[in-house]
Amino acid sequence: MTVALSHIFKSSTAQAFRGLTNILEKAKAHAEATETAEEAFMENRLFPDMHEMKWQVQMITEFAVRGAARMTGVATDDLPNLPMEGDTFDALIARIAECGATVAKADDAAIDGNAEMQISMPIGPDQTMEIDGQSYVLSFFLPNLFFHVTTAYNLLRMQGVAVGKKDYMGI
Template identity: 35%
Template sequence: MNPPLLYTASVPVFQRYLRQLGLMLDAAQAELTAGRLSEAQLLEARLAPDMLPLRLQVEIAAGFVLRACAPLQGQAVPPLGTPDPGLAGLQALLQERLSYLDSLVAESFREAELRQISSDAGQAQLQLPATEFLQHLALPNFFFHLTCTYALLRQLGVPLGKQDFDGLHRYR
């Protein structure tokens, strides 16, 4: 039997792109190690003064794993927690979310498309059918924060390209 659609549309996508995010943070660590960037500069970097810093962009992207997958299974969203400080704490957070994803069973997503999911979107409170929740809120927000992280790293001089974002493109 095929895995449920909302499982295949969420869990493998989050797994792939959390791994890519981890690789991007590895590239940032190399810049720290080489002395071309300070950890404080990295973690507090913003694309604009009113945008969140890189550390929160990573935390929020990782948070969408729980915010999406738990309700799709009919479960409450577990506490998101606060990662340990620094780049190492963000890497540990990504590993924790990957372990969570690895623990999920496709069968727990069976009939997920029948669920109505309540979620906040900024200050808005939403009630959406599960498919719409995943396609129009959870995945776009995950990718928004992932993209902000990528853009911040590029702005800071971390040598990344499109191939580092998706792991599929090849230019080298």
């Protein structure tokens, strides 16, 4: 049995976004119960040179939308750019829902048909990476997706939010 690349891309994103929504909802409830300002959660970092929690959510949602566009054949210069917005739990949860809906609408046939498409992608100042579509999804997109969701999870857990593996898994 072969699993379609579109199924891997879309179902993994949907599950990660369910988990991300779960942990943000629990963090919101925790903030209310402890009368802690949401900003304390939003601005928290694991280390000074790492981005804050809200950025983890903002970045991975944009990354998923851009990844879906990339895999459906949108040219690099035409990829969507989402503003890095959302300073509250409600705003981030709404962003996840909106971006998840965009990913879900991506054309399965286009994603599956682009498994061998060559992607030239910027990965830093004056650096690009050449990768085929299947490798992009399996070896670049998915690790990034789970890295940033895990980082958000760890930042919230570190601040005492009672989240666990089931929350992270989107169960």
